[in-house]
Amino acid sequence: MATLIRNVRIFDGEGLLEGEHSVLIEGDRIASVLPATSQGEVAGAYVIEGAGRTLMPGMVEAHAHLTWGSSVEKIYHQFILPADELKIATWRNARVLLDHGFTSAYSAGALGDGIEVDLARAIEAGETPGPRLIPSTLERSPEGAEGVETGDVFNGRGPDAIRNFVSYCKDQGIGSIKLVVSGEDALKPGTAKDVLYTDEEMAAAGEAAREAGLWIATHAYYPKAIDLALKAGARIIYHASYANEAAADAMIAAKDATFYAPSPGVSIAALEATPPPHIDMSHMKASAAERMELEAKLVPALKARGMRILIGGDYGFPFNPIGRNARDLQIFVDHFGYSPVEALKAATALGGELMGLDVGRVKEGWLADLLLVDGDPTQDVSILQDKARIAMIMKGGVLHKAPAA
Numbered sequence: 001m002a003t004l005i006r007n008v009r010i011f012d013g014e015g016l017l018e019g020e021h022s023v024l025i026e027g028d029r030i031a032s033v034l035p036a037t038s039q040g041e042v043a044g045a046y047v048i049e050g051a052g053r054t055l056m057p058g059m060v061e062a063h064a065h066l067t068w069g070s071s072v073e074k075i076y077h078q079f080i081l082p083a084d085e086l087k088i089a090t091w092r093n094a095r096v097l098l099d100h101g102f103t104s105a106y107s108a109g110a111l112g113d114g115i116e117v118d119l120a121r122a123i124e125a126g127e128t129p130g131p132r133l134i135p136s137t138l139e140r141s142p143e144g145a146e147g148v149e150t151g152d153v154f155n156g157r158g159p160d161a162i163r164n165f166v167s168y169c170k171d172q173g174i175g176s177i178k179l180v181v182s183g184e185d186a187l188k189p190g191t192a193k194d195v196l197y198t199d200e201e202m203a204a205a206g207e208a209a210r211e212a213g214l215w216i217a218t219h220a221y222y223p224k225a226i227d228l229a230l231k232a233g234a235r236i237i238y239h240a241s242y243a244n245e246a247a248a249d250a251m252i253a254a255k256d257a258t259f260y261a262p263s264p265g266v267s268i269a270a271l272e273a274t275p276p277p278h279i280d281m282s283h284m285k286a287s288a289a290e291r292m293e294l295e296a297k298l299v300p301a302l303k304a305r306g307m308r309i310l311i312g313g314d315y316g317f318p319f320n321p322i323g324r325n326a327r328d329l330q331i332f333v334d335h336f337g338y339s340p341v342e343a344l345k346a347a348t349a350l351g352g353e354l355m356g357l358d359v360g361r362v363k364e365g366w367l368a369d370l371l372l373v374d375g376d377p378t379q380d381v382s383i384l385q386d387k388a389r390i391a392m393i394m395k396g397g398v399l400h401k402a403p404a405a
């Protein structure tokens, strides 16, 4: 059945269209964007009255950790959950993310092997609500991650160990592998400078992933790590906070193939957090303050040179729960000098390019992943943080949330 959403202002992924329009959806795609006056001509369509609200593409979370348990509906104070609880939390997080207007998510790594592949299949089959998901598995670091049950394939040194990992991931149906190329100051002070992989290992990762048709996502802070990520052909680089001029130049040289997501959400949340006395967040806060200061210069400079910079930022910690993801848009405005329209484009059209799908635009022939927003997000992106203001959520032409009658 066709659906007609009429009398809406449209943010199409790039900008606000002039005047009001109607949008016709057939099957899972946008059939046409019509003038508002042609609303009566589409016989038999299910009609949604826009009443002058704003229709925009569903948002894309470029740095999703759906297995990090905490969401706005349930906070966990432990990071690693038992397997049965992990599945419940992950399935819930997918729904929470969709409830908050995110119709696509690119995984930045999971706390369980296989779980995101199962989730992506379940979402695709309509068994459970959630965004379109590029699934990943355990984040790979050569020595393994503390407290995470890894198994041989997820660590080990040398190019062959990496090739084994990539071919395992291909067999499992993973879309993007996550390589932890830099250490992490917020967890282990002083380690962000560390480069965890050798040149040979990263070259092998790049080659194997290309052959397998897998994407690579990278956690990288300093120039050497950024350089390795780029040479491996990473689809996306997270953080990059300590990029120097040469690293920024290298990112720009790769800008047609590689996306950048600074991930400020977790930094701002760490700075604002007021933990109980027995939890020491001082290192995390110091690291966050330093990174925000650096990124406040780096991000606008890279944007001005045409880098595709995306929102998304390590949501899933108790102090940064899933469901607050749209905060990143406001942070881009407040800290990185984005206009609201530029922040929206980062969250929609550019995120859609990361997904490699026809999403992130309101455009004829594109997938009907759409939000109807009460208000004008092109003036004020903060309204996207209030899920009550997202009157309608549609994914692939199917309503996840119907507007109140």
Ligand SMILES: [Zn+2]
Pocket (backbone or CB within 6 Å): 063, 065, 108, 238, 314
């Ligand atoms: Zn992350």
